[in-house]
Amino acid sequence: MSRPGKAFARTRALGVVLPVHNEEDLLGAALNSLQDTFTLICNWQIDYQLVIVLDSCTDSSAPIVEQWHHRRRTKSNSPEVTVVTSERHNVGFARGLGCATLLDTWNRLDPATIWIATTDADSRVPKEWLKAQVLQHELGVDLWCGRVSVGDWSPRLMGTGEQWQREYGEEADPIHGTSLGCNAELYLASGGFRPIESSEDRDLCRSLQAMGAVIHFDSSVPVVTSARRDARAPLGFAHALCKVEEHLEMTAFG
Numbered sequence: 633m634s635r636p637g638k639a640f641a642r643t644r645a646l647g648v649v650l651p652v653h654n655e656e657d658l659l660g661a662a663l664n665s666l667q668d669t670f671t672l673i674c675n676w677q678i679d680y681q682l683v684i685v686l687d688s689c690t691d692s693s694a695p696i697v698e699q700w701h702h703r704r705r706t707k708s709n710s711p712e713v714t715v716v717t718s719e720r721h722n723v724g725f726a727r728g729l730g731c732a733t734l735l736d737t738w739n740r741l742d743p744a745t746i747w748i749a750t751t752d753a754d755s756r757v758p759k760e761w762l763k764a765q766v767l768q769h770e771l772g773v774d775l776w777c778g779r780v781s782v783g784d785w786s787p788r789l790m791g792t793g794e795q796w797q798r799e800y801g802e803e804a805d806p807i808h809g810t811s812l813g814c815n816a817e818l819y820l821a822s823g824g825f826r827p828i829e830s831s832e833d834r835d836l837c838r839s840l841q842a843m844g845a846v847i848h849f850d851s852s853v854p855v856v857t858s859a860r861r862d863a864r865a866p867l868g869f870a871h872a873l874c875k876v877e878e879h880l881e882m883t884a885f886g
Contacts, residue, residue: 638675640678649751653688662756670711683715732824754864777848
């Protein structure tokens, strides 16, 4: 789809991949935040689309996606939306499937002109999230890594938020699949997301770093994510917060 507005030298298409596994409680807010970030760039002269990967969902995630899509499909500032399914219950596979779907849609475009971003269904992206990534891509960035914040610490022990923030503030280069973007040409050259249950984001970034990708770590547009205890990825963000709690308990009891 050709769009009027600002043209870019390096970016012709922009895609977002959203894996979903039983996210009925938080999915609506995640989808609405994506609509907002797409709206901010709707007058740019680029193609854009959202691929939602329903991964082994047994709750009402699929109907929520269908209803959200139906409400927005007639709006001119809404992204093209493709929904695919997987029964693998594997976040690495789901992200990879979403990326492959995007790239298949744009198979006539030079992958060097395509930007792929990923987030998660328990997270809310800020309005300038995609804008920040595209502008860095235009400056020559190949891999963009954003930070996260937590809006609600109530599922966790008192003090977990403060301890996590202290530790997180000392990290120079955090990597989160919920706030990640990369150039499609390098993504393909690296082999893309591997079908692993955890750390598929760090795995991809290590591959891109080894290839000499230009990397930008961005703290300006943090994604608000969940502090839930029910982890979707075995060694993901929820696991990291559990480790923080364990440290607090060990300190408290000597």
